[in-house]
Amino acid sequence: MSSSSQIHCGKCGKNYENNLNAESEWCKPCQREYLKENFSSWTSGNEKIDGLIQEMQLKIDGPRDIVFEWIPYNQFNDIIEERKDGFAIVYSAIWKNGPLSYSYFKKKLTRESDKKVALKCLYESKDITNEFLKEVKNFPKIYGISQNLDTEDYIMVFHNEYFEYLEKQCKSCHNIKLEDKWCNSCHVNFIRKNFISCNSGNKEIDEYIQGMQSNISNPNAIVFEWIPYYQFDNINEIGKDDTYAIYSAIWKNGPLHYEYMTGWVREPNKKVALKCFQNANNEFLNEVETYSANCYNDNLIYGISQNPSTKDYIIVIQDKYNKKCVECGKKYIDMQYEWYNPCQINHLRNEKIDSFIQEMRTNNESNNIDFNFIPYNQFNNVKEIGGGGFSKVYSAIWKNGPRCYSDDEKEWRRIPNKKVALKCSYDSQNFTKEFLNEVKTHLALNTEFFINIYGISQNSDTKDYIMILDYAEGGSFNNWLNNNYKEFSWSRKLKVLLYIIQGLKVIHQKSIVHRDLHTGNILFTTNNIDDFNVVISDTGLCGKVGNTETNIYGIMSYVAPEVLKGKHYTEAADIYSFGMIMYFAATGKQPFNDFAHDSEVLALNICNGTKPEINELKMPKCYVDLMKRCWDSNPKNRPSAIEVEKLITKFKLEESEEIKKQFKVAEEYRKADPLNNKSVTIQTQPAEELQNDDWPVDTIDFTMF
Structure with missing residues (x-):
């Protein structure tokens, strides 16, 4: 910070609440007092609105918070209607002055001019309701309130991300859609109105069918329904026992399913199997529940029917009985995959x-x-x-x-x-x-x-x-982080590390050690910061636990000291490598980057207990403690992959207020870091060096250790 020793506000003399506030020279009491003194300089003309804005302003908690305010309507240019329904109209607009927030560099409140925003105008909102005030308080990225001078309707001014939120919202009922173009409640109401009715004549079965239909949760689900017996043609017995008989049949109308291009459609003349229960009792519905209405499941059920002559109830299921391979005529070994x-x-x-x-x-x-x-x-x-x-x-x-x-x-x-x-x-x-x-x-x-x-x-x-x-589109951890450094929040760091440690846990549970774990062998399926999977690659050096081979492979800075001293690889050596990956995730730097051109000196330092330099103030203490345990010089002190997974999960879920506070402060540090606002090249060892280090390190005299 500008004055690293300053822990008191120069204006009021009170201690800063945390290191980020001290570095930013941001004092909560002073900021709140400034906003309070400024109350008289603006008014919405409505006591409820003024009271709400004052309440929101006095909740400001850190230098990253936006100042909630009253925004005159003449501040908006380029107002374009984007969406309209029975409750509100949403516009995009340019806010000339822009939102008010604290500048880390200027050490004062500044505005981000010509900011694109979303304006949500509620019909007849000139009469302020509790629902209006509740929505204002609950939405996380709201800049303030305005008012249309012509209609007198109040307007909520949101961050431009509000349009992404709207895309997830059903236009009919405003519930959040479970999947693209899919709203559960709307579809259930639609199919009941237009396609099916529950009329089995049995109250318990009708209620069961209605419950199954209400549980439709995605477009891959088949609609469970009551199917009249006259819908079946070509009924032929396949087999029977004392409890039930199995028939094949053709269902004339066929099952009802959803297609994105055409909506709800039936698949006519569908071949199905009829499982007919003789003298069915309460066990019948228990049997129904063993099946699934997901069309990707092999145990698929379409609905229930009843033979009008025998009164036996029937489960209508996917036809999967007695199938044979079309190439050789032999019965499939595995019905689920039709595979011989x-x-x-x-x-x-x-x-x-x-x-x-x-x-x-x-x-x-x-x-x-x-x-x-x-x-x-x-x-x-x-x-x-x-x-x-x-x-x-x-x-x-x-x-x-x-x-x-x-x-x-x-x-x-x-x-x-x-x-x-x-x-x-x-x-x-x-x-x-x-x-x-x-x-x-x-x-x-x-x-x-x-x-x-x-x-x-x-x-x-x-x-x-x-x-x-x-092929992993995102490339190695090195490449991926270089492309996503600015947005690599602590939450995302933990997500990545959780993927890696879960993979390492699988390796160790199979009594295998990786022996070459480093950022070059961690791959990302996409470059997208919000939608990625992380996979471990290069299992060429993996070996069984207990293998006494002592050749040294891999990237020197990720090799455990006991391995450099001639001991064989163990699960603990992999955990040491994971500790170095934790360092890379936290800092964006390769461990021991200063030693990149001298492997012998680096090996000597690692064996003597040297660790990468860290700025503990910029990292959560719980994270630093775990990282240090992972790279402990004594392998007996290192945690297992199972323990590391549990701890990182605990960090990610913020299971305690202390953990939550530590990661919040670290995230504020990360956002305030000047390097986070410019293009950053991640420090990695040159490719030639990685290749030269990636073989048995037999050029070093390890007897010196």
């Missing part, structure tokens, strides 16, 4: 690779990706995007694309022209076992926290084997 292993396995050429792929496909638990051998001529636009001591990585377009199973269509489908990553391991034709072990590890870690693997290929020129992986 021998028909899905291609005849491959390399015996060892063929055998491996067949084994992996047979043991594949998810069955939703067709893991296979892909000819190299399937790839276009092959471009090198990275590399290390063991491999190079390329982006490419896979012409045919991966073959994935569609739960919706109940069939295998290709995704043509799919952008993928090709990881080409050096000399892998001579190290087939090592290459296949890495592929096997990828498949073993088949969860949302790891990059997907589609199959194996082979470079026709070099004969090196290739792994076909998902």
Whole structure:
């Protein structure tokens, strides 16, 4: 701050409440007193409005808060109607003077002129209601109140983000939509009015059907309904036992479902299965509840019917009985996926690779990706995007694309022209076992926290084997943070770290250690700061817990001191690496960046207990404490991945007022940092150096440690 030793306000002499206020020279009592003294300089002409504005102004709590105020209507230019309904009209406008807020650099209140805002004008609001006042108080980004001089209607002046909020709101009932174009209450009312009625003649069943319809929560749901028995043709028995009989049938009208382009439609002449219960009792509805109305679920139910002759109740469900493979005529091994292993396995050429792929496909638990051998001529636009001591990585377009199973269509489908990553391991034709072990590890870690693997290929020129992986559009943590540094709030930092530690927990639960965890191996699925997933990549160095190999791999600044001293990798060594990732997330700097050009000196310092320099005032204390535990020189003092996950979750949920306060202050520091308002290049080690460090560090004399 401008006077780092100043902890008292120069005007009133009171202590600043926190370090951010001190750095900004922002004093809450002085600011509130200034606003209070200024009450006489403005008026809305309405006591209720004046009282509300004064109340809102005196709630100002920090230098980042906007000053809520009365805004004369003549302050708005370029007023354009954006949305209109039965309650209000919303306009976009330019506020000439703009909102009033405190400037960190000028140390005073300033305005942001020509600010685009949203004006919400309520009909007949010249008579102020409690509902109006409540909405003003509850919306987080509201600048103030104005009044249309012609209609005398009051206007709420919102941040321009209000239009994003409106997009999520149903235009008919004003409830928040659950999905794009989808409002639960409106759709339930619509289908009841236009399509169906509950008239089974049984009160309990009618109430059950109505309850199921009221629970429609997304456009993927099939409408559960009462289906008259005369709707079924071609009824044929499939099988029976003492409790029920199963029939196949054609439902003439077919099930009701939602399509974005056309709305609610039926699928006529739908083949279904009828599960008919003999002498049904209270257990009937219990049986109904074992099914799902989600169209992506294999256990799909359409509704209830009744045989008018026998009075037996019928559950109308998806036809999935007695299906056979169209290629070989044999019954499917797995009804859910209509999948018969021998028909899905291609005849491959390399015996060892063929055998491996067949084994992996047979043991594949998810069955939703067709893991296979892909000819190299399937790839276009092959471009090198990275590399290390063991491999190079390329982006490419896979012409045919991966073959994935569609739960919706109940069939295998290709995704043509799919952008993928090709990881080409050096000399892998001579190290087939090592290459296949890495592929096997990828498949073993088949969860949302790891990059997907589609199959194996082979470079026709070099004969090196290739792994076909998902392409991560956001790139590595290094690249992603360089693009998103300004918006990388503490909340987002915790979200990223939670993804990483959850992935590391999965690795450790499978008795594996990663051994090469650093920011270059953390990938982001998109560049979007608000919509991303984080995955761990490069499992090539993963090894079983207890492996006594002591070769040192990876990025020096992420390697634990005990490993540098000749001990083997453990889960605790991975946690040390995670501690360094916590440092990178908090600071935007690589750990030990000053040592980037001298690996031997860096190794010596790490072994002697040196840690990256941190400014603890700019980080939450609980975060710093955890980071220090993770990089503790003694591996026995480091927490497990499970404990780290629990603590980061606790931070993210702000489970205590103290945690909430610490992260609030840290976020204020981050926003006030001058570097946060300009283009920042994240400090990383040069690519050549990363490559040179990414092999066994056998050039260093470790006996000195």
